Amino acid sequence: MKQVHEIDNLNVSRRSLLKAIGLTAGVGAMYQTMVEMGYAANSDFTGPVTLSPAPAGATVLILGAGIAGMVAAYEMRKAGYRVQILEYNDRPGGRNWSLQAGDSYTELGGRTQKVDFAPGQYFNPGPWRLPYHHQGILHYTKMLNVPLESFVQYNNATYVHSTKAFGGKPMRFREVQADYDGYTAELLAKATNKNALDDTLGKDEKDALLRMLKSWGALDANYEYKKGEASSDFRGYDVPPGGGVREPEFSDPMPRKELHESNLWVGRYFPKQWDFQGQMFQPVGGMGQIGKAFGKLLDGVIKYDCKVTNIHQDDKGVAVTYVNTKTGGTPQTAKADWCVCTIPASILSQIPMNVGAPMRTAIDSLPYIPAAKVGLQFKRRFWEEDDNIYGGNSYTDQSIFNISYPSHGFFEKGPAVLLGAYVYRTGASVYNFEAMQAPEMIEAALEQGSKIHPQYRQEFMSGVAVAWHRVPWTLGCSGGWSQENRQKNYAAMCSLDNRIVLAGEHCSRLMAWQEGSVLSALDAIQRLHKRAVTA
Amino acid sequence: MTTNKAFSVLLFAATSLVATPAVTPAWAQLGPQTLTQRGGEAIYKGVCQDCHMPDGKGAVGAAAYPALTSNKKLAEAGYPLSVVLGGLHSMPAFAKSFDDQQIADIVNYIRTNFGNHYKDKVTPEQVKSAR
Numbered sequence: 001m002k003q004v005h006e007i008d009n010l011n012v013s014r015r016s017l018l019k020a021i022g023l024t025a026g027v028g029a030m031y032q033t034m035v036e037m038g039y040a041a042n043s044d045f046t047g048p049v050t051l052s053p054a055p056a057g058a059t060v061l062i063l064g065a066g067i068a069g070m071v072a073a074y075e076m077r078k079a080g081y082r083v084q085i086l087e088y089n090d091r092p093g094g095r096n097w098s099l100q101a102g103d104s105y106t107e108l109g110g111r112t113q114k115v116d117f118a119p120g121q122y123f124n125p126g127p128w129r130l131p132y133h134h135q136g137i138l139h140y141t142k143m144l145n146v147p148l149e150s151f152v153q154y155n156n157a158t159y160v161h162s163t164k165a166f167g168g169k170p171m172r173f174r175e176v177q178a179d180y181d182g183y184t185a186e187l188l189a190k191a192t193n194k195n196a197l198d199d200t201l202g203k204d205e206k207d208a209l210l211r212m213l214k215s216w217g218a219l220d221a222n223y224e225y226k227k228g229e230a231s232s233d234f235r236g237y238d239v240p241p242g243g244g245v246r247e248p249e250f251s252d253p254m255p256r257k258e259l260h261e262s263n264l265w266v267g268r269y270f271p272k273q274w275d276f277q278g279q280m281f282q283p284v285g286g287m288g289q290i291g292k293a294f295g296k297l298l299d300g301v302i303k304y305d306c307k308v309t310n311i312h313q314d315d316k317g318v319a320v321t322y323v324n325t326k327t328g329g330t331p332q333t334a335k336a337d338w339c340v341c342t343i344p345a346s347i348l349s350q351i352p353m354n355v356g357a358p359m360r361t362a363i364d365s366l367p368y369i370p371a372a373k374v375g376l377q378f379k380r381r382f383w384e385e386d387d388n389i390y391g392g393n394s395y396t397d398q399s400i401f402n403i404s405y406p407s408h409g410f411f412e413k414g415p416a417v418l419l420g421a422y423v424y425r426t427g428a429s430v431y432n433f434e435a436m437q438a439p440e441m442i443e444a445a446l447e448q449g450s451k452i453h454p455q456y457r458q459e460f461m462s463g464v465a466v467a468w469h470r471v472p473w474t475l476g477c478s479g480g481w482s483q484e485n486r487q488k489n490y491a492a493m494c495s496l497d498n499r500i501v502l503a504g505e506h507c508s509r510l511m512a513w514q515e516g517s518v519l520s521a522l523d524a525i526q527r528l529h530k531r532a533v534t535a
Numbered sequence: 536m537t538t539n540k541a542f543s544v545l546l547f548a549a550t551s552l553v554a555t556p557a558v559t560p561a562w563a564q565l566g567p568q569t570l571t572q573r574g575g576e577a578i579y580k581g582v583c584q585d586c587h588m589p590d591g592k593g594a595v596g597a598a599a600y601p602a603l604t605s606n607k608k609l610a611e612a613g614y615p616l617s618v619v620l621g622g623l624h625s626m627p628a629f630a631k632s633f634d635d636q637q638i639a640d641i642v643n644y645i646r647t648n649f650g651n652h653y654k655d656k657v658t659p660e661q662v663k664s665a666r
Contacts, residue, residue: 108588109594472596
C-alpha cells in the first residue's frame with residue numbers, strides 16, 4: 001500500500017489525521033486529502049489521478065494539444081477548471097501522429113510529400129509501440145476506446161545483418177541467438193569442467209549450472225555446441241523434419257570466431273531491455289488514433305492553427321499571444337489564471353516568457369536529438385510470402401539500422417507498408433541520414449534494404465520520409481538530456497514558476513516515450529492544482 | 536573586439552556548454568560516434584543543411600532555424616565556433632562529433648559562403664583552445 005507507506009514518513013499529527021480519515025472515509029478520501037496536503041506524488045502511474053474540485057471559476061490555458069496537453073486538459077476539466085488549448089497544427093496529437101493514405105506532410109524548407117499509399121495503409125513517423133508497463137498511456141488509450149493490437153517486437157525469423165560479416169549475408173535472429181547462447185554455454189561449461197571456477201562455485205551449484213548450460217545452450221552430451229539435433233532444434237534445420245521417409249538435415253552453426261567478431265549481437269539487445277520486452281501494443285489503424293480520439297473528446301476546447309509568440313504572467317494570471325498560422329492577421333491574446341505549457345523546449349527556447357532564470361536556462365540548454373524514419377509501400381508482403389516473417393524487426397549495421405514489418409494485416413493480399421529505416425541514437429551518422437532530402441532518404445532505404453531483401457526494387461511502389469529536425473512543430477525528435485544536463489537543469493525544467501508549469505516528455509525521465517508525456521502532465525497538474533487551491 | 540579576445544571570452548562559455556553524451560544504450564554505441572565528412576562543403580551538406588537548409592536560408596515553423604545568409608552574427612568567428620562546439624537552444628553540440636580541423640572547416644565555410652565574405656580564418660589550433 002503506497003499510501004500507508006507514505007503516511008509512515010509524515011509527522012505524527014498529520015499521520016494520525018490521515019489514518020483517521022482513511023479509517024473513517026476510506027482510502028479514496030485519504031488519498032484526496034493527501035493530494036491536497038501535497039504528499040501524494042505521482043512519479044509512477046498507479047491509477048487515474050483525482051483532483052479535488054477546482055476553485056470556482058478557475059481557468060487554465062494549455063499550450064499544445066499533444067498527449068501531455070490533452071491529458072492535462074482532460075483531467076483539469078474534470079476537476080472543474082475551464083480549460084482551453086492552443087495548438088500549432090490543424091490536428092490534435094502532436095508527435096502522436098500517423099500518416100494515412102492520402103495525407104500530405106510539409107516539412108521545414110517547404111517540401112511537401114503526398115502519402116501515396118493504398119487505402120488503409122499508414123506509417124507512424126513518431127511513436128509506434130507501447131510497452132505493457134506504460135500503464136499511463138495505456139490507461140488513456142483504453143479510456144478513449146481506441147482498440148489495441150499486438151505489436152511484434154521480437155520475431156525469431158527476422159534478420160540480423162552486418163555488411164562486414166558472413167559475406168554480407170543476413171542471418172536469421174533464431175540462428176544468431178542459438179549460436180551466441182550455444183557458444184557462450186560451451187565456453188562456460190568448459191571453464192567449469194576444468195575447475196576454473198572452483199573458487200566461486202561449490203559442487204552442487206556447479207552441477208546445477210552445467211545442467212542449465214546444457215539445456216540453455218543446446219549442448220550435446222560432451223557439453224559442446226555443434227551441428228546436430230540439439231542445435232538445429234534451436235537454430236532451425238536445413239531440411240526440417242517432415243512427413244514420409246525423408247531424413248531431416250541439420251544446419252551448420254556459424255563459426256564461433258567469426259560470430260563473436262561480427263557484432264551481430266546488436267540486434268539481440270532489444271528483447272532484453274525492459275522497454276522492448278513483450279507484450280507490446282499498437283493502436284489499430286496507427287498510433288495517431290490516440291491523438292485523434294483525444295481531440296474528439298476535447299472537441300471545442302482546442303483552438304488549432306495557433307502559433308504562440310509570447311507568454312506573459314503576472315500576479316493575476318497568464319496572457320498568451322498567438323497568431324493564426326493560416327490567416328495571419330492581428331495577434332490574439334488568450335488569458336487564464338494558470339498555464340500548462342507543453343510546447344517542446346526546442347520551440348519554447350525562442351518564445352519570450354517571463355519565468356525565472358533557472359527555468360529559462362533549462363529551456364535554453366536542452367538540445368533536441370535527431371531521428372528519421374522512412375515508410376515504404378510494396379506491391380505485396382514478400383517478407384511474409386517469401387521469408388515467413390510475420391511482424392518484428394530486422395537490424396543492420398547500415399545507417400537505416402532497423403526494418404520493421406507490419407504487425408497487422410498478416411496474410412493480406414495487395415500493397416503493404418513497412419518501416420524501411422529507423423535512425424535514432426545509432427551514432428553520429430544519424431545526422432548524415434537526417435541531412436538528406438526525402439527522396440534521398442527513400443533511395444537510401446531501398447539501396448540498403450535490398451541487401452537484406454533483394455525483392456525491394458521489384459516490389460517497391462512508394463515511400464515517405466520524415467527527418468525530425470525538419471518537423472515544423474518540434475525542430476527535433478525529443479529532448480536529449482545528458483546525465484550532466486539533467487543534474488544541472490532538470491529540476492528547474494519541472495518546477496512550477498508562479499502560474500506556469502511545463503509538461504511533456506522533456507519533463508520526464510522517459511525520453512521520447514509517450515508515457516513520459518502522460519506522467520509529466522499528471523505530475524505537473526497536481527502541483528499546479530495544489531497551488532491553485534491554496535492561492 | 537579582436538578575434539583573439541573573442542576566443543578567450545568564449546573559451547569558458549564553450550567548455551561549459553559541451554555536454555557529456557546521454558546514457559547510450561549498448562546497441563547505439565556500435566555506430567561511429569564521429570562524423571567522417573571532410574572539408575566545409577561536405578560537412579555542410581552532410582550535416583548542417585538538415586536544419587539550415589541547402590541554400591543557408593534557414594526555415595520558420597513554430598520556431599525558426601536561423602539563416603546563415605548575410606548573417607551579421609558571423610562577423611566574429613568566435614560566435615559560430617562556440618555554437619558549433621557547444622550547441623545553442625535545440626541545436627546539439629558537435630564538439631565530440633568533429634575534430635579540430637573539421638570544426639575550423641565548417642566555421643570557415645559558412646563565413647565565406649551564403650553571401651558572407653569574412654576574410655579571417657579559424658585555425659584548428661584556435662578550435663583546440665576554444666574547446
